[in-house]
Amino acid sequence: MEKIFGIDISEFQTNINLNKAKEEGIKYAILRGGFTGYGKAKGKAMDSSFLAHYNTCKKLGIPVGAYWFSRAVSKEEGEAEAKYFYDNCLKGRQFEYPVAIDVEDSYYQAKASKEAVTQAIIGFCEYLENKGYYVVIYANTDWFKNKMSINNLNAYDKWVAYWGTQKPNNISAGIWQFGGSTNKIRTNKVAGIVCDQDYAYKDYPTLIKNNGFNGYEKSNEETPNIPKKTIEQLANEVIDGLWGNGNDRAQKLTEAGYNYDEVQNRVNEIMNSKSKEIKYIVKKGDNLNLIAKKYNTTWQKIYNDNKSIIGNNPNLIKAGQVLIIK
Numbered sequence: 582m583e584k585i586f587g588i589d590i591s592e593f594q595t596n597i598n599l600n601k602a603k604e605e606g607i608k609y610a611i612l613r614g615g616f617t618g619y620g621k622a623k624g625k626a627m628d629s630s631f632l633a634h635y636n637t638c639k640k641l642g643i644p645v646g647a648y649w650f651s652r653a654v655s656k657e658e659g660e661a662e663a664k665y666f667y668d669n670c671l672k673g674r675q676f677e678y679p680v681a682i683d684v685e686d687s688y689y690q691a692k693a694s695k696e697a698v699t700q701a702i703i704g705f706c707e708y709l710e711n712k713g714y715y716v717v718i719y720a721n722t723d724w725f726k727n728k729m730s731i732n733n734l735n736a737y738d739k740w741v742a743y744w745g746t747q748k749p750n751n752i753s754a755g756i757w758q759f760g761g762s763t764n765k766i767r768t769n770k771v772a773g774i775v776c777d778q779d780y781a782y783k784d785y786p787t788l789i790k791n792n793g794f795n796g797y798e799k800s801n802e803e804t805p806n807i808p809k810k811t812i813e814q815l816a817n818e819v820i821d822g823l824w825g826n827g828n829d830r831a832q833k834l835t836e837a838g839y840n841y842d843e844v845q846n847r848v849n850e851i852m853n854s855k856s857k858e859i860k861y862i863v864k865k866g867d868n869l870n871l872i873a874k875k876y877n878t879t880w881q882k883i884y885n886d887n888k889s890i891i892g893n894n895p896n897l898i899k900a901g902q903v904l905i906i907k
Contacts, residue, residue: 582782587611587678589648589758592630594776599637602771609644609678610634613669616650617662621686623652627663635674644786646678647671649718651705652686656694660706667712675796677757677786678716680709681740684724691728696889699730715785715794717755725752733890735860735903738777738822743799748780755783755822761899788823815839816847827901831865852903859906863898876906 588880590597590792592614599610602865612635613628630649638645649666653659662845671680684690690698718734721742725731731752739754739817748757760778769775815824815834824830834841845864852860853900861872869880884895887904891897898904 584757584782585609587779587781587845588771589613589646589777589779590630590634594774595633597774597776598725598772599634599643600641603641603643605771607643609646609781609785610638611648611678611681612638612647613664614647614680615650617686619686623689624659627669627734633671634772638808644677646676646680646785648681649658649705650683650686651701651716651895652703653705654697654706656700659701660708663705663708667709667714671709671712671714671796673796676714676788677795679715679738679740679785679789680795681719682706683727684718684720685742690890691822693783695728695730695759698728699733702734702737704727713794713796715789715792719758720750722752729907730889730901732905736826736901738783742805748782755785756781776903783821792825809838812843812847815844816851820843821849827899828865831900861904861906863900863902863904865900867898867900869895870902871899872906882907 585608588607589611612631614631615625615627618624618626618907635645647666647670649662649670651659653662653663659671662682664844666680684698684702684780691755697822702718703865706718709716712867715738717738717740718730719740725739725741740758741749741750741752741754742758743749744758744760746829747781748759756779771778788795791800810818818824818852819830824833831841831845834844842864845862848859850863850890859876861876861881863872868881873880873883882893883904883906886907890902890904
């Protein structure tokens with residue numbers, strides 16, 4: 582699909598004229614819900630313009646998403662940020678675009694280990710996913726490559742910041758932040774105000790509303806006489822995140838009348854072809870012995886190479902996990 586132009590704004594753009602921004606062509610706005618402070622207590626606060634921006638966008642018919650500026654460096658801290666975000670910003674409201682964790686903190690996160698930052702992200706995302714939200718991870722290309730273990734975050738969509746002339750092809754992302762306050766390549770103003778600018782590459786409003794995410798009710802209406810999709814189409818939709826993860830994915834595909842195993846096998850083939858290492862998506866009923874036989878290796882090696890994903894018990898692999906076969 583064609584790229585969709587939008588902006589992300591916070592209290593630093595308090596006076597932006599969103600009606601004028603809409604006239605200039607923005608199709609959505611991702612709003613800062615709040616942030617974690619840098620003091621020892623890591624206090625949390627709503628963005629002072631969040632409610633005004635949200636209400637104005639809704640009045641003007643501008644689809645919205647939201648993000649939280651994170652300083653979490655543990656799973657527990659990530660969960661605490663997500664809980665505050667949910668309780669104070671998300672609950673009772675509807676968002677047509679994703680909710681995001683913004684990972685770029687130079688005070689705590691930049692000094693923490695990759696594992697600590699990764700666990701913080703997982704804690705944040707899991708909490709909000711369990712609340713029914715479509716969650717993405719925001720970071721720049723350097724942070725995605727060097728500050729977190731991106732292979733452990735394959736379950737989540739990405740929002741990548743990169744102010745070059747082309748979307749980076751080394752990070753698979755549904756949203757690209759291509760310009761902002763220090764960008765020298767493009768104009769940095771919308772409606773006369775300096776603000777970050779984005780392109781989306783997925784139809785997020787349809788994805789979110791149809792699946793009942795972000796405060797929307799899942800549609801129960803039947804859609805008869807819709808032509809069946811090919812395995813190739815379905816596999817690419819799975820990779821794009823349109824069918825969820827794990828058992829939820831299997832249930833949705835089955836209820837839609839598709840053969841889950843055929844689709845998942847094609848997903849595995851596509852993902853494997855993109856890397857010298859084989860990326861295998863665990864299916865329901867898999868165990869390490871079965872997977873090892875497929876790739877002429879041992880379950881011990883697969884386990885040792887993927888211990889950070891599987892955990893301490895090699896017998897407890899889960900559908901939807903992405904294992905690296907070396």
